[in-house]
Every structure is written in C-alpha cells, then in structure tokens.
Amino acid sequence: MDTPFAGAEPIDLMNLAPFIVGEELTLFERLRADEPLHWNDEPNGPGFWSLTRYRDIVKIIEDPATFVNGDGTQILSRRVEGHTPTVHNMDPPRHTAMRAVATPHLRAIKVREWRAIIESNVDDILDSLESKGSAEFVESAAALLPIRVLGQVLGVPREDCGLLLDWTNRVVSDDPEFMRSPDEKATAREELFAYFKALTEDRRKTPRNDLVSILVAAKIEDQPLSWEELAAYYFVIVGAGNETTRNLLTGSVLAFAAFPGEWARLRADRSLLAGAVEELLRFITPIRAMRRTATRDIEWDGRTIRKGDKVVLWFQSANRDSQEFVDPDTLKIDRSPNDHLGFGWGIHACMGSHLARAEATAFLGKVLDRGLSITPVAPPDRLHTNQFHAFKRLHVRIARA
C-alpha cells in the first residue's frame, strides 16, 4: 500500500504501545485530519482499512448490506466465540430475529425493575471502599458491579460471578497477564460453555425469572435455539456486560479527576446526572472500535475498498471528532446535542445500553449521595488491546469530601 504522507511516520494501529500509555488520541487526530481512510498492514493477517471521522463511520454503519458483521467484528480475523456466531457477528435476517429474543428483556422499563438490585450492589461496594480508604478500584468496584448485576440478570449465583469475570478477562484480549497458555481463549470458552450447559439444563426443567430461562424458552419461527446458538448468546452477554461498564466506571473516575470542575457542577446539580453519563460514554468510549467486512468493491476518497476487505470503525475517534462535537477533548456534562457513538450505532447498536446507563447512574448517584471523593493516586494500568478502552488497575483514595 502507498503511504500518501511522506515524511510523517506511518501510523500503525496494530502497535499497542500508544494504547497502553493512553496516547492513541493524537494518532486518531492525525488520521481524521490527514488520512480519514487509512490502510493498516497486519503482521499475521490481511490488513484492514480504518475510518476515524464521525460522518464516515455513521455512513458505513447505516449500510449493513454492504458492510457486514458476519465475518467478525474484532479487528483480528477471528471470532473469539468459536464456530457459532454471536448476535453481533451475524447479519439480517437471522440477526434481527436473534436480537429480538433478548431485546425486550434488556429494555428500559425492565431495567428499572432491576434498580433495587443495582443499588444494593452499589451500596455494598461503596461500604467496602469507604471502610478501606484506599483501594484498587477495578477489582474492588468497577469489575464487581457489572458482574454481580449481570449474574442476577442471567441467573448465575453470586458465588459464581468471579468465574464470569475470569472467563471474560481470558477471552476478550491478548493481554499477556491473562494468557496462561497458547490456547487460553479456547480453554476459557470451553469452561464457560460447560458452566452454562448445566445452567441451561436446570432452567429447562425449572424456569425462573432470568435471562437464561428466557433464552432457553425462546423460539424463532417455532424452533427453539440450538445449544450452539444459546452458547453463543451467553458468550456475548457475559463478555459485553463485563468488558464495558467496568471501563465506563473506571474511566469516569479518571475523567472527573481530569475535570474536577465538572464533578463539582454535578455535585451542585444532580439533574445533570443523566447527561453526564452520556458525556462519559462519549468521552471514554469503552469499545474503541468494531469491524465490518465489505461485500463488494467501493470507491472511497479516490481509493478502492475491495470486496472482502476489513473495515475498522474507530468509535473512540468519532467521539472526539471536532466536526461533530465542540471542544471534543473537554468533558462537558451538559453537552447538547450529544449523539455519541459510545453504544455504536445502527442495527448492531448495544443491546445492553439501558443496563449500562442504569449501573453508571446508580454508581455515580450513590457516590454523590454519600459525598465521597474517589481520587486516583497513580496512572491506570491499561489492558493491552486496541479494541477496548479498558483498565486493569487504578489505585484510588476514597474519602468523604
């Protein structure tokens, strides 16, 4: 591939170093300005296109017939869930029917029914944080809340929630910290499937008010979902419910530490909370990117995206595009309009968005209720991945303000 900007160092988004130190935004800024359609070679793959401007990304997402999910959504040419695709790695019409199975149970009014569960979990976590005074925030708060809530939504007993977290850590990234063996992902996947197989059989016999029971009973065109389809569904719910909200929560602590005036405004006016959560979704963008695959040749900016090419949509970059957002690098809790891509966009937009919002709202709300300050005492350890804006550790001090 040609490099159109001689002199400038070519940008390689497969190099994880800038993501690990938190300097990826300068790369995205260069790409948006100079090379909005960027070709990236891949050491062990075919390479991929990157799109970084808001308008371009929305345009691609709104054409799901040309740019499909069925060949995978990870940047790498793989599907971590195994052979049977998850709902986000599927295309219509099957995608539409599969999605409709769980959507009604993740919608806003249903999530309001879970508010008590979410709030009691938040109270529990904050009691413990307060008593410690200082803590590693990811382990003791950000990771706990989503996994416990998700456990209850799915019907996984609380004592098993740690397993969900461990499987997620091992399947979502290649961070060496979680890769104990070369086939770590396959092993974690098999463990998760075995666990849910038992849970599936149990709920088939004795249904409860949980998502596993709903999926087990669901039918598409009078046919129940096969075990492989159920397994893929569990897989995506566990991963997506986990490697997202925990990073939104950790990212929120970092964002308010960088913009303490915005935290003060929120403390003074709680009616700003809903908008603040949207702004945090934009500012943090827990899922940096999703991939599509072109189904035909497309002319774009004088170049050709070939049939079969991978096209990576960098939501994190879109959410910092000054053509769409005024002062994009500033956290403004009352930003309006704020049509961020924090939950993606289009027919594959996040199914768990209502749950994520409810968790973040409950967490920040209760931190405010208690008058707590949660302050980072060191820079975070970031997960070694370009696809997720994810944190492994953040040491914080907790005090009554």
Next chain:
Amino acid sequence: MSEDKKTLRIVVDWNACIGQGQCEFAAPNVFTVNYEGKLELNETPDESERKAVEQAIRRCPTRALSLAED
C-alpha cells in the same frame, strides 16, 4: 384569543424499527418497547415533548423515526 394547541406527529418506519429502545430512553412519556419487543408510542404527543422527541429521533440507531411535515 387562544393559541393554536399544536401537537407533534411522529412517523415510524416499521421496517427499520428493531425495538432497540433508545427512543424510550430519550422520551419515556412517548415511547415504550413492550414485552414482545415491539415499539408502542403516542404518535401525537404534546408540543411540550418536542425536545425529547427530537432527541429520540436523532438517537434512533436505525433512523426509524421522523416527524411528519404538516
């Protein structure tokens, strides 16, 4: 003198709607996704809902919503 009591008129593209419910979040008094995952709405809400409805229209990830031009 009475002001015209204006109402909004919302149009749904039912082929595009996937029951995602971002509209429900933006304008809870107007939109609800029911237990079958199908959107229910007040197609002619009061003018006071305009801002919320406009946000719902913008936030619909499949652009299934619009306002009728009268």
